[in-house]
Amino acid sequence: MTRGRHTPANGPIEGDASGPGNLELTWPGKYEADGSRTRPNPDVEPLRVIERFPGPAGAFSNRLVAGDNLRALPALLADFADRVNLVYLDPPFGTGAAFHVQTGRGPTSSLPAGAVDRVGGSDARSRLGPAAYADRQPGGLGGFIAMLAPRLELVRELLSSTGSLYLHLDARSVHAAKLLCDEIFGAANFRNHLVWVYAGRELARRRYNAKHDDILFYTRGRSWTFHPERILEPLLESSRRAMSRHVDEDGRPYVIRYRDGGGFAGRDEPGRTYRQLVPAGTLPRDWFTADYARKSQRTGYPTQKPEALLARLVAASSEPGELVADLFAGSGTTPVVAATLGRRWFAGDASPAAIAATRRRLLAMPDRGGGFEVAALADAAPPLATLDLVIRQVPGAEPHDPARVRITGSADDLRAVVAWAVGSREGGPGGPFVASQRPHAMPGPATWRPSSRWMPRPSPGRASRWVARTACASAAPGPPPAARPTCPSPRTWGHRHLGGRDPSGRRAGRRFQADAGLRAGHRL
Numbered sequence: 001m002t003r004g005r006h007t008p009a010n011g012p013i014e015g016d017a018s019g020p021g022n023l024e025l026t027w028p029g030k031y032e033a034d035g036s037r038t039r040p041n042p043d044v045e046p047l048r049v050i051e052r053f054p055g056p057a058g059a060f061s062n063r064l065v066a067g068d069n070l071r072a073l074p075a076l077l078a079d080f081a082d083r084v085n086l087v088y089l090d091p092p093f094g095t096g097a098a099f100h101v102q103t104g105r106g107p108t109s110s111l112p113a114g115a116v117d118r119v120g121g122s123d124a125r126s127r128l129g130p131a132a133y134a135d136r137q138p139g140g141l142g143g144f145i146a147m148l149a150p151r152l153e154l155v156r157e158l159l160s161s162t163g164s165l166y167l168h169l170d171a172r173s174v175h176a177a178k179l180l181c182d183e184i185f186g187a188a189n190f191r192n193h194l195v196w197v198y199a200g201r202e203l204a205r206r207r208y209n210a211k212h213d214d215i216l217f218y219t220r221g222r223s224w225t226f227h228p229e230r231i232l233e234p235l236l237e238s239s240r241r242a243m244s245r246h247v248d249e250d251g252r253p254y255v256i257r258y259r260d261g262g263g264f265a266g267r268d269e270p271g272r273t274y275r276q277l278v279p280a281g282t283l284p285r286d287w288f289t290a291d292y293a294r295k296s297q298r299t300g301y302p303t304q305k306p307e308a309l310l311a312r313l314v315a316a317s318s319e320p321g322e323l324v325a326d327l328f329a330g331s332g333t334t335p336v337v338a339a340t341l342g343r344r345w346f347a348g349d350a351s352p353a354a355i356a357a358t359r360r361r362l363l364a365m366p367d368r369g370g371g372f373e374v375a376a377l378a379d380a381a382p383p384l385a386t387l388d389l390v391i392r393q394v395p396g397a398e399p400h401d402p403a404r405v406r407i408t409g410s411a412d413d414l415r416a417v418v419a420w421a422v423g424s425r426e427g428g429p430g431g432p433f434v435a436s437q438r439p440h441a442m443p444g445p446a447t448w449r450p451s452s453r454w455m456p457r458p459s460p461g462r463a464s465r466w467v468a469r470t471a472c473a474s475a476a477p478g479p480p481p482a483a484r485p486t487c488p489s490p491r492t493w494g495h496r497h498l499g500g501r502d503p504s505g506r507r508a509g510r511r512f513q514a515d516a517g518l519r520a521g522h523r524l
Contacts (some may be wrong), residue, residue: 168305
């Protein structure tokens with residue numbers, strides 16, 4: 001870790017290049033009519049908490065935000081200014097494409113994340129699921145920079161004095177974004193231009209095949225957290241064998257080298273040689289490989305990043321218990337990795353499909369991602385819809401049998417549910433849903449559909465009621481096969497008895513009405 005100074009949060013943009021003789025990047029809207037620099041809107045829009053999922057010991061230490069991050073950032077700054085240790089941003093790259101969730105049906109289901117959108121023809125389009133996001137920024141590259149600039153200015157205020165930013169881009173925009181970051185963070189706070197190399201099909205015949213992304217690494221100031229020993233590059237097996245010629249008293253392999261740099265020696269020669277232990281690996285380079293997300297990680301969300309990529313960045317640039325943020329959360333890889341590595345986190349996205357995928361991945365974790373709440377801007381709250389489902393107790397089931405209840409309904413409604421939780425409304429009907437028990441994933445088809453939130457119809461005179469809400473995901477994998485309950489039929493799904501009687505008085509379960517926030521075409 002290196003120590004030094006940093007510019008105060010309320011000071012000028014550190015690397016402002018508007019002075020004479022400097023190279024300046026300009027974009028539409030950079031300056032006001034009077035020549036002053038345009039600043040982000042400081043008005044704070046309220047974030048309404050709509051769900052709470054407690055983690056260990058009932059903790060709600062993390063936050064998932066639905067809505068435009070530029071509008072949500074002022075509210076987040078009120079809580080997290082100068083407190084975030086690592087920000088990872090993976091904004092849309094400005095490709096001009098429209099991305100959809102992959103349904104998992106047809107030939108495109110085996111392609112890497114995002115590749116489905118490059119498969120032509122009406123047949124390919126018919127296999128696409130709900131819209132994820134439209135990567136179309138008005139104004140081309142200038143419009144992309146105009147979108148990114150105010151967000152980076154606010155992100156800089158989130159970072160602690162030793163915080164780091166990783167900005168994930170590709171060759172189309174990284175060079176202009178580098179100049180933008182130099183203005184906002186200061187050219188002296190640029191640390192690395194990282195290159196992530198990945199595998200895939202080589203189809204280009206008139207140019208070199210593009211097989212890498214670019215990640216810009218900046219810090220808030222001259223002091224930052226970095227632990228290269230946590231992300232060492234593994235030694236080649238041939239190198240390890242060549243350096244394991246001897247073993248010391250403690251069983252550690254070593255080589256004998258001449259002190260004058262003359263190479264390896266066959267035996268110890270006091271005064272002329274020294275022992276060098278075989279290192280665990282080499283220090284990290286500014287390029288590295290990480291394949292696309294493995295099948296066990298895939299959610300169907302386009303452009304999903306692998307956990308190995310985020311684990312590398314989070315481990316190197318943050319400490320356990322510190323705060324990690326991702327404001328273009330996408331499939332939710334950053335909060336999942338942060339929770340796995342013992343970091344606190346908050347994440348956000350404007351895409352309903354992204355919120356769905358992220359929430360379900362977190363709820364599938366043993367500790368629910370450390371516990372989190374879902375908050376939304378006013379226009380990102382989910383609309384109401386209906387799922388007509390009945391939950392019944394399975395006769396003779398053991399108390400702890402995961403298949404002790406049966407959920408029945410229409411095929412479409414059943415496919416809309418991928419998980420459910422039991423809880424209550426905090427503070428009345430308009431309050432946030434609070435899960436009181438661990439959410440359960442629904443077994444069933446290999447293709448997961450966008451989920452919904454659901455709660456029972458009001459019962460006259462009833463003081464309290466059960467509330468169930470799905471755990472969300474579009475084309476997301478369920479729990480490991482061993483954890484899934486067996487199902488007598490596609491309509492016989494269930495985990496927990498909720499009780500209730502039908503209008504005739506017979507014990508037949510309870511019929512539910514839903515807040516369907518995460519279907520295609522709905523917002524959240």
